Amino acid sequence: MDPTLGQTIPQMSLALDALIDTAPADQLPRLAALKADLNNQLEALIDKDLPKADAAYKDAVSSVTAATGAITAATADLSKVAAAISLLSKAIAAIAKAAALIA
Amino acid sequence: MRMAKLMLKPSQLITLMLLPGLAGCGLTGAERKAAGGFSTSAEAFGKVSASDFAAMRDDETKLRMTAYTTGTAVQWDTGNKGGIEGLERTLSGPFTPDEVDLRIKAANTLAAYGTALNALVTFDDSQKLKASADSFASSLKALPPKLKVGPDSDADVISSVVQGIGGLFIERQKADALRRIVPLYQPQVDRLCDLLTREFDTDNPGYAADYRSIASTVRVEAASRLATAGKDVAVRRRALPAFADADRAYRWAEETFPAAKSAGLACTKASAALTQAVAARNFSFADIEDFAEKVQAIAAASDKWKSRSK
Numbered sequence: 569m570d571p572t573l574g575q576t577i578p579q580m581s582l583a584l585d586a587l588i589d590t591a592p593a594d595q596l597p598r599l600a601a602l603k604a605d606l607n608n609q610l611e612a613l614i615d616k617d618l619p620k621a622d623a624a625y626k627d628a629v630s631s632v633t634a635a636t637g638a639i640t641a642a643t644a645d646l647s648k649v650a651a652a653i654s655l656l657s658k659a660i661a662a663i664a665k666a667a668a669l670i671a
Numbered sequence: 672m673r674m675a676k677l678m679l680k681p682s683q684l685i686t687l688m689l690l691p692g693l694a695g696c697g698l699t700g701a702e703r704k705a706a707g708g709f710s711t712s713a714e715a716f717g718k719v720s721a722s723d724f725a726a727m728r729d730d731e732t733k734l735r736m737t738a739y740t741t742g743t744a745v746q747w748d749t750g751n752k753g754g755i756e757g758l759e760r761t762l763s764g765p766f767t768p769d770e771v772d773l774r775i776k777a778a779n780t781l782a783a784y785g786t787a788l789n790a791l792v793t794f795d796d797s798q799k800l801k802a803s804a805d806s807f808a809s810s811l812k813a814l815p816p817k818l819k820v821g822p823d824s825d826a827d828v829i830s831s832v833v834q835g836i837g838g839l840f841i842e843r844q845k846a847d848a849l850r851r852i853v854p855l856y857q858p859q860v861d862r863l864c865d866l867l868t869r870e871f872d873t874d875n876p877g878y879a880a881d882y883r884s885i886a887s888t889v890r891v892e893a894a895s896r897l898a899t900a901g902k903d904v905a906v907r908r909r910a911l912p913a914f915a916d917a918d919r920a921y922r923w924a925e926e927t928f929p930a931a932k933s934a935g936l937a938c939t940k941a942s943a944a945l946t947q948a949v950a951a952r953n954f955s956f957a958d959i960e961d962f963a964e965k966v967q968a969i970a971a972a973s974d975k976w977k978s979r980s981k
Contacts, residue, residue, distance in 0.1 A: 585682035600685045 572620065573613070573663065576632040580659065581606065583639040587652065591642075595649050602656050609663045618669055628659070628666035635659035697842030698849060703792055705948035706849055708959040709941050710788035712966045713860070716934050717782025719970050720867050721775045723931065727882045728771040730920050732762045737913045738889045764885060766878050774870055774878060777818055780810040781863045781938075784856065787829060791848055797837045804829045811859065818866065820859040828855060853949045860942045868935030871928045879931075883924040890917035923976040930969040937962035 584606070588599050618625050635655040642652035698706075739761060759767065787803040794800055811819070811826040832851050836844045870878045893914035900906040941962035 585680075588682040588685060589680045596681060596685075603685055 570620070570626075571629055571633065573618070573625070573629055573632065573666065576629055576636065577606075577610065577663070580632050580636040580639065580656075583636045583643070584656065587639045587643045587649070590646065591649055592646060595653070598653055602653065602660060605660045606656075606663075609660055609667060613663070613667050618666055622666070622669055624662070624669055625666045628662040631655070631659040631662035698792070698846045701948050702846065702849060704956065705945045705959055706788055706792045706853070708956070708963055709945045710785045710792060712785070712941065712959070712963045713938065714782050714785030714789060715970055716867070716938055716962075716966045717778045717780070717785060717863075719966070719973050720778035720871075720931065721782065723927070723973055724771055724775045724778060724870075724878070727878065728763075728766075728768065730916075731764060731766070731882050731885060734885050734889050734917055734920060735762050735764060737916060738885070738892070740909075764881055766881055771878070773815055773818070774866070776810065776814055777863050777866050780807070780814060781860065781867070783807040783810045784860060784863075787833075788849075788852070791833060791836075791845060791852070794836065794841065794845055797835075800833050800836060801830070804833045818862060820862050821855075825855060825859075828852070850949050853946055857942055857946045861939055864935050864938035864942060867938070868932055871931035871935060873924065873928050873932075879924065879928045883921065883928065886917050886920035886924055889913060890921050893917055919976070927969065927972045927976060930965065930972050934962065934965040934969045937965045 581603075584599070584603060588596065588603070591599055620626075635652070635658065638648065638652040638655040642648040763771075783803070783806050787800075787807040790800045790803040808826045808830050812823050829852055832848045836848060869875060873880045873883050893910045896906055896910040897914060900910060937958070940958040944956075944958040
């Protein structure tokens with residue numbers, strides 16, 4: 569069975585927490601802002617039953633999975649934090665796009 | 672003395688800062704969605720209705736003037752008063768300027784409620800929120816007693832509830848305000864929605880029925896005169912513009928009023944859905960979406976006819 573946003577987002581959130589605990593202090597504001605964005609998107613998703621077959625939904629799942637990998641990699645190698653932030657931003661945007669499938 | 676060090680990881684600290692619970696139970700997604708949807712539609716419905724009532728008043732006066740000067744449907748109404756008052760009654764029919772003004776006030780009060788609720792949900796400026804709350808309170812107090820559900824002191828509650836919203840715990844303040852305001856004003860909002868529903872219902876005696884009736888009468892009479900005018904240019908000159916005005920008014924009534932009545936009914940249902948959302952923090956969005964769709968339909972129809980009449 570294909571992974572869902574309900575499964576992949578919590579993994580990304582845990583990975584993000586681990587990165588926040590190890591990232592340099594100058595990266596914390598950006599990471600905290602992204603975590604807030606993620607929380608906002610989760611709140612928007614609470615009432616929705618998204619169409620899992622839609623391309624935007626699938627794109628959101630793959631973006632979240634890619635971001636989780638990048639975040640985990642960055643936690644082990646802090647030189648990769650910028651790349652992780654970039655993928656995390658894209659994942660949050662993809663979640664927002666999926667959430668918008670049902671206005 | 673050394674300060675005690677808070678043993679929290681950065682991720683825990685950030686999580687705590689972002690927890691809605693720390694801010695004290697902010698608006699739920701359901702509440703925000705319900706209040707946002709209802710307020711936008713209520714504001715639009717109230718504004719369109721007020722604008723339509725004003726247009727109907729001007730149209731009806733013109734139609735009655737035409738009818739009177741052509742000696743057709745409208746007779747000089749002297750009543751017991753005669754003179755200027757008799758003329759006013761001749762030109763306004765049963766819905767005097769004061770009666771129409773009352774309906775405009777009711778529609779504007781609904782719009783003001785929508786504006787205030789929207790300012791609360793989308794809060795970005797405390798002055799704007801306070802001003803919109805005060806405006807709604809003033810509108811409510813200016814309603815005649817027969818349209819008021821609660822005492823005047825209720826009208827001021829919204830101003831006091833939104834007073835001072837801002838700062839660190841803004842989400843909790845917004846939620847507290849919404850949960851106080853919505854149940855308090857629901858009976859009043861329902862009363863306004865009911866009034867607008869009745870007034871736009873051409874099957875029941877009300878303003879829309881009266882407007883449609885005079886438009887229909889003048890339209891038929893003018894058409895009849897045109898049909899029998901033959902080569903009488905003087906009759907044609909009087910009857911043709913009368914027919915054009917009455918026909919436009921009649922078709923506007925036929926197209927717009929049923930949509931407005933539907934929007935009024937949807938308004939009542941959406942108001943109940945909003946109260947349910949606030950009480951149970953959960954609701955079906957269908958009624959509020961339905962209200963929004965009907966308001967869009969009436970706004971589009973109203974705009975179309977108004978642009979044609981210019």
